[in-house]
Structure formats: structure tokens, C-alpha cells
Amino acid sequence: MIRYAINRILIVIPLLLALSVLLFLYVHAVPGDPIAGMLGPNGSPELIAQLRAERGLDRPLYVQYWDWISGLAQGDLGISLISGQQITPVVINRIPATFQLTFVSLFFTVLIGLPAGFLAGKYRGSWIDKILSPAALLGLSMPVFWIGTLLILILAVQLRWLPTGGYIPFAQSPVDSLRLTLMPALALGIHLSPFLARMVRATTIELQQEQFVVQARMKGLRSRTITYRYLLRNAIVPVLVVLGLQLGTLLGGQVIVEQLFNWPGVGRLLVEGAIQRDYLMVQSLILVVATIYVIVNLGVELLHAWLDPRVRL
């Protein structure tokens, strides 16, 4: 198991390095100077040159890249193009909010997607399936900002159960913090769960035809045993894989949802950076997000290996 983990990590490192080079080239080597772009038509050549020197952008590209990447290795994300401030503390500041939203979103995704998919698959063709399958299709076709807006309209504006947005740190007031997390997380959960439900449904249908499930009935096992130990336990494995894959969608959705619900996470920082044309910020943030994506996927893979003994070999 440990060997397996180390192997996977060794594969991930060159992947991230390659990504960093691509990102760097994308930001620095594309035509158009970031500083000139930032200052717009008002930027005089002197001002541009001055800023370039200040931010170290006049040095050769390989020096800049080395600077950036060696800084990253030490947890230094560089400085913001706009404010000239260190990026790392700003990001660290935003991480708790992002993690909280991610976690609760995944929770809702599984809470909705797993039972819905499992029931639809187990009772395929029944009324449950006939309701859930079109509902999943509907969910798949709704953009996340639309779901979010709908939730705001219903839960906040009409029913006045929840505030329209905002954020309170969990440490400050857990209950209020979770109340505020509810809507953005639900929006993401509704957005992500249809895909999960469809996967789980397909898996459950397949599982029921598997010989070992048929044999479980031949052995006279109780239907509860078959449902939990044979069907559900084996259906969990693809759930994990799907969640790992969907993390990209989740992070993307988060950028939108954080904006919509005024949620101060990394996603909104990214949007702010992009709007202000803070290329250095965008470059570092994307790499951070990619790293999180890769690490979580690695974790999912290890969990998968732990849950399905056949993968471990």
C-alpha cells in the first residue's frame, strides 16, 4: 500500500511541473505585455518600464520561472502584480472558506446523488426510477449559476429562511457559518449530484446482474445483507472515482458560486485577479487549484485501493 502511494506521488510531481511550465509560458510568452495591458492606454512607456523592473518582469524568462518555481517550493506564491503584496497570506486567508464550501458541497452531492442513484438502479423501471431519472437529466442541464439564483429567489427572497449570501468564519460562529454555507453548497450539490446519481444507477444495475449477487441469493442471504454488503459496498467504489473526477467541475462551479453568494474563497480571488488582470496572481492560483485537484485525486485513488482490494495488488 505504501509503495503504491509513493509510486503514485512520483508520477504526480512531473505532471505538476509540466503544468507550471505551461502556465508560466501562457502568462508570459503570449503576445502583449501584462503591465501594458494592466495600465491600459494611460500607461506611459516610462511607467511601464518602472513597474516591469519593480516586479522583476524585465529579467530573462528562465530566471523568472526559476524564481517563481523555487518560491512555490517554499510555499511562496510570489507577489501580486497590482498591489505588490505577497500572494501566499492572501490565499491562506481564503482557504478555510474554500475548504468549508468544498466539503459541504461534496457532502450534499453524495447525500443527494448516492441514494437517488442507488434506489433508481435497485428499483429500475419502478416509479422511483421514473421520477429520478428525468430529474437527473434536468439537473444535468441546469447551469450552476441558474440553480444558485433559483435557490436565492426561493429560500432567501421568498421564504426568507436564509440570507442571500455572505460568510462568517466557522470558528467565530459554527451555526451561522453553516447556515451561510447551506445555499452555495446546496447549489453545487444539486449541480454535481445528477452525474453521480447516473453513475451509481448504472453501477447498481450492473451489480445486480453480477454472478456474485445472484449467488448471494442462492446462498439464501437476507435481502438486507445483499443490499448493504453486496450492492451498496460495491457501488461506493465508483462513487469515489466519480467524485475525484468531478472535483474539476466542482472547483469550476465554485468560482461561479462564490461570486454569486459573495463567498470569499479562492475561487473569488481568482475571479478578482482575472478582472484586475493580475497575471501573477492568476498564474499562482491556477497552479494551487491544480495541485489541490491532483492531491485530492491521489487521495481518492488511495481510498479506492483501500476499499477495493483488487486494486491494491
Add this chain to the structure above:
Amino acid sequence: MTKQQQRMPGSDPLRDGAVLDVRGLTVEFPARGRNVRAVDNVSFTVGRGEIIGLVGESASGKSTLGLALMRMIPAPGVVSAGTIAFGGRDLASLPEAEMRELRGKALSLIVQDALATMNPVTTIEEQITEVIRDHGGDRSRKSLRARATEMLREVRLPNAEQSLNRYPHQLSGGMQQRVAIAEGLILGPELIIADEPTTALDVTVQAQILALLRDICDTRGTSIIFVTHDLATVAEICDRVMVMYAGRIVESGTVSAVFSKPAHPYTKALLSGLLPLSGEPPAELEALPGQPPRPDAWPTGCRFHPRCPLWRALGEPEICTTTDPEVDESDSHWAACHFADLEGAGR
């Protein structure tokens, strides 16, 4: 003229009374608006401690018959007629809840691909003990484990104790089959239906598993219905043999009687394929001319007539195409052929 009467003195099939008595069992599947009979009006008995070979080609209905006894015919198929007397009950009409309790406890089914029949994500220990637990057996983890170990020893699994902590895929094919047998045996069933349990294994392991099954019958008094297409295996471990063709049993008798004096042309064809001059018997039933018929198009009269060498040799008599051969199933050796006794002593 309608019956084959070859009594084998001293071979009563119902030694200590029948464990299983099947009468007129019929299994139907709806297909294109009508019902096809995969198993058609089959009757037989199984004695205590007896191993009965059920031989036939793939579409003959032999596996379906095994599933019917477990009441596990896949929907939309149904047992549409007949009785299955077992332990004082009729399995054909037993409520599903009671049937569930009997499965794995009073009668077990062991199939070919043991690995595919095991839950990939649970250990051998869990798989064996859950059978006990789900049949209301004891719940203490320690004694469950002890019982599982003992059972694995009985099926001669090497390292029984350690194997309990393994997952199915970590065992060899032969070990997997032993575990599957242990699962089927743990609650001491009276009847085991073994559907090609050794086909996927290599020859040495095959011989070991067969010897094990024979031992279990002899020591525990368990009866086995051994479903196979391999006549060599039947000759090796079975007491009696039933030959199935097109949803029906066409010949039944003790292994010695059927193998020395096969009465049905189909059985003869099978057996002649078994005896080539070289040592290795191919035992392939496909050696017969023509294709085995399909359940949705059973031939009229004697279902074997389109492929029957005797029918052709006799100048294609009409009776074979119009009338089902009748048999007296209480005879110890019988064959469903109008001309069985013409040929009966012919070998």
C-alpha cells in the same frame, strides 16, 4: 414397444428413501408472445448420499433444471407445472420467504466460476460466516470464525486459518472452488446442485475437487446433482446418470448400466464420442451431426429425430416425428425411444 425395460437387479436408486422427488417439472419462458418450455415435464428422484449426473448439451435445459430446484429461474421464466418434494415440502409452491431459508441451508448450488460468485470486497471469513448469520446461526465472532476454519479444513484448503483473512481474488482457482464448496456445505445441506463445478479448473485440481465431493457424499450422506457436459466426470464419481436432451430426460439409469448398455441413440452417440482410439477422450457433445434444437423450436414427436442415426437407419419411421416416446420413470434404467429395445443390447 413404448417402454424400455432393463432392470438392473440390486441397484435400487432410492437406497435410504428419496431426498428429492421431482414430478412433471416444467419451466417456461415467455418468448415472442408465447411460452417456450426450457424444461418439459421432467421427473426423477435423488436418493440419500447419491450422486446423480445430469448430462446434456448447453441448451438442453440441464442448468435451468438446477436453477428450478433452487427456485432461482431468472424472471420472466417460471416453474409452470410439477412438484418438487424435498424435506416434506413442495419447493415448487413454497412461499419465497421460506424458500430463502432453505437456500444455502438445506440445498446449495455450486457453480463453475467460483471467483465470479464471491463478493470481491469482503474477506473469505465474512463470506462464509454471513451464510451462518443470515440463517439465524450463532453470532459470536469467535465461534463463527472457528466454524469457518473447521469447514475450510474439511474441504482441504491449505492454510485454512490464514485464508480466512484473504480476499477471493488472492486465492488460486482450485482454492476458490474449495471455498465455494465450503460456503455451500457450512450449514450441512441435504442436497447440493453442482453445476459444472470443475470445468474451469486444470485436470489435477479437477480430480481433487471431484474426490472431495465424493468424500462429502460418503461421509455426510449429502446428495449431489452433478450437472455437467463431461461424461468422463460422470463415470468417475456418479452413481446414476440422467441424460437430458431438448428439455427432457431421455435416458436414466445407474452409471454402470447406462455406460455399458446405453439404450437411447443420443446416449450412444455421446458415448461413442467418448471412446476414440487415442487416450484423451474429447467428451465434446458437439460431435453429433446437426445443431442441438432451441427451446423455441423443439422438434415434434421425439425431439431427437432430426439428428437421430437410428431413425435414419430405420428408414425414418413416422412414429418418431409424431409421437413422444413414453417411459416408465420408476424403472431403474429407461430410455425415451420408440425403438430402444431394438438397439438395447447392440453394444
